[in-house]
Amino acid sequence: MSAASHxxxxxxxxxxxxxxxxxxxxxxxxxxxxxxxxxxxxxxxWLVMAHVFKSPxxxxxxxxxxxxxxxxVHMIYFLHMTPKAEGGWNMLALIFTLVLVTIALSGxxxxxxxxxxxxxxxxxxxxxxxAPGTMAMPVGTMxxxxxxxxxxxxxxxxxxxxxxxxxSARDPRTMP
Amino acid sequence: MSSSSSFGASPADQNxxxxxxxxxxxxxxxxxxxxxFWIYLMSDCLIFAALFATYAVLGTSYAGGPSxxxxxxxxxxxxxxxxxxxxxxxxxxxxxxxxxxxxGATLLWLGITGLFGAAFVGLELQxxxxxxxxxxxxxxxxxxxxxFALVGTHGLHVSIGIIWLITLMVQVGxxxxxxxxxxxxxxxxxxxxxxxxxxxxxFSFVYLIGVLR
Numbered sequence: 001m002s003a004a005s006h007x008x009x010x011x012x013x014x015x016x017x018x019x020x021x022x023x024x025x026x027x028x029x030x031x032x033x034x035x036x037x038x039x040x041x042x043x044x045x046w047l048v049m050a051h052v053f054k055s056p057x058x059x060x061x062x063x064x065x066x067x068x069x070x071x072x073v074h075m076i077y078f079l080h081m082t083p084k085a086e087g088g089w090n091m092l093a094l095i096f097t098l099v100l101v102t103i104a105l106s107g108x109x110x111x112x113x114x115x116x117x118x119x120x121x122x123x124x125x126x127x128x129x130x131a132p133g134t135m136a137m138p139v140g141t142m143x144x145x146x147x148x149x150x151x152x153x154x155x156x157x158x159x160x161x162x163x164x165x166x167x168s169a170r171d172p173r174t175m176p
Numbered sequence: 177m178s179s180s181s182s183f184g185a186s187p188a189d190q191n192x193x194x195x196x197x198x199x200x201x202x203x204x205x206x207x208x209x210x211x212x213f214w215i216y217l218m219s220d221c222l223i224f225a226a227l228f229a230t231y232a233v234l235g236t237s238y239a240g241g242p243s244x245x246x247x248x249x250x251x252x253x254x255x256x257x258x259x260x261x262x263x264x265x266x267x268x269x270x271x272x273x274x275x276x277x278x279x280g281a282t283l284l285w286l287g288i289t290g291l292f293g294a295a296f297v298g299l300e301l302q303x304x305x306x307x308x309x310x311x312x313x314x315x316x317x318x319x320x321x322x323x324f325a326l327v328g329t330h331g332l333h334v335s336i337g338i339i340w341l342i343t344l345m346v347q348v349g350x351x352x353x354x355x356x357x358x359x360x361x362x363x364x365x366x367x368x369x370x371x372x373x374x375x376x377x378x379f380s381f382v383y384l385i386g387v388l389r
Contacts, residue, residue, distance in 0.1 A: 030268035037261055041379075045254050048384045056388040067380035071373055078264055078369040086211045097218040101225040108229035 025080050033077025040070040213363045217370045220333075224374050227326040231382060236389070237318035244319075244386030247312055249303075253383045256299045257375065260334075263292030264372045271365050279353055282361075286345050289368070293338045300331045323382065330378055333371050340364055 044063040046052065053059045075081040075094075083091050235244075270285035304324070307313065314324035344364060348357050 025268065025271070027272055030265055030272070033268075034261070034265040037264075041257055041261065041376075044380060044384050045250065045257075048387055049250055060385050060388055063380050063384050067376050070376050074264075074369060074373045074376070078268065078372070079366060086214070089211055090214050093215050093218050097221050100222060104222070104225045105229050105232065109232050112233040 025077065029077050029080075033073055036073045036077070037070055040066050040073065209359050210362060210366070213366055217366060220370070221374075223329070224326075224377070227322070227329055228377060228381065231322040231326050234318040234322040235382075235386065239317035239319075241317040241320065242310075242312050244383075244389055247307060247310075248383050248387055250383065250387060252299060252303060253379055256296055256303075257379050259292050259296040259299065260372050260375050263289045263296065264369055266292060267365055267368050271361065274353055274358060274361055277353055279348065282353065283345055283348060286341060286348075290338055290341045290345070293334055293341070293368075297331055297335050297338070300327070304328070326382065327378060330371065330374055333367075333374075337364065337368055337371060340367070 044066050047059050047062055053062070081090060081094065085091065266285050266289045270282050270289060273281035273285055307320075312320055314321045341364060344357065344360055347360070351357060
């Protein structure tokens with residue numbers, strides 16, 4: 001374990017030959033990164049706590065934009081990401097992850113939003129007595145299939161979620 | 177890869193096996209560990225992406241319970257955020273001391289980083305305790321389940337990071353800034369700064385935008 005057994009020791013102090021390609025950053029890098037991060041953190045907190053914008057949408061978009069910038073600042077000044085780090089493999093892994101994250105986040109929100117929009121009328125029909133999110137199942141629409149437990153439902157009746165006539169209650173835009 | 181140590185294997189075998197048998201201070205491929213660790217962090221990023229997506233979907237399902245605006249105290253969150261940000265720069269100072277080979281300064285900055293990290297976890301646990309005491313525990317609504325899952329997973333990561341940090345402080349204290357310890361400190365550096373990046377998403381998306389709703 002002694003440093004003397006170190007075989008890379010081409011440079012006088014042993015480790016420099018090995019560390020040459022490692023990301024270190026300088027004092028200046030860390031200070032710039034820190035100051036930028038403080039500013040980019042303070043602004044969104046100020047926007048929300050001082051109610052700077054009237055519209056919550058504008059505030060929300062500003063917060064997300066500032067968060068995006070701050071993430072890039074952290075990547076550059078704290079994580080020392082460069083296109084050349086690790087021969088480009090670092091960046092490639094990062095880009096691949098970002099693609100997956102984008103698909104997972106936007107895909108989940110898109111699918112679940114549409115699912116919510118299409119399921120909502122069932123809840124409304126039961127008179128609003130049910131907590132949001134619980135599956136509404138009006139007695140009148142019970143079919144043979146879900147009385148036995150739902151396992152034998154045919155693709156046609158969707159396990160009791162069959163829509164009864166009053167289509168006027170539904171937003172036509174959300175019709176499948 | 178040519179090792180001076182001999183274990184009685186044939187030369188061809190030895191080239192392969194010496195890689196595992198040699199003491200850990202030598203024979204690591206250039207930066208291999210750091211790239212591998214980066215790929216681990218990217219997979220960790222996917223875990224957080226799944227938790228963020230869950231929160232994005234369930235964040236408005238209150239089940240008649242309290243909403244973000246009623247529960248979150250932004251001054252506490254701001255204090256929490258500053259703790260994590262300060263711990264990031266003090267870890268940076270530890271890395272700079274390490275690059276200069278100053279063992280004492282490295283240990284000092286690591287210790288300060290650990291204290292900031294502990295303050296962060298402490299504040300977060302206090303927040304969780306208050307929420308649970310007020311009946312807003314993870315079982316109250318889908319929103320709170322996803323909130324505790326996301327923020328709790330982040331807090332768990334920071335806690336494990338602190339344990340790792342203490343372990344490395346002991347190792348640096350015993351063996352000094354040898355190559356193996358430098359490599360470990362660099363991995364922890366990536367881990368620590370990565371958690372700060374995740375926290376940017378948490379305080380922006382969960383706390384700040386949540387209060388707006």
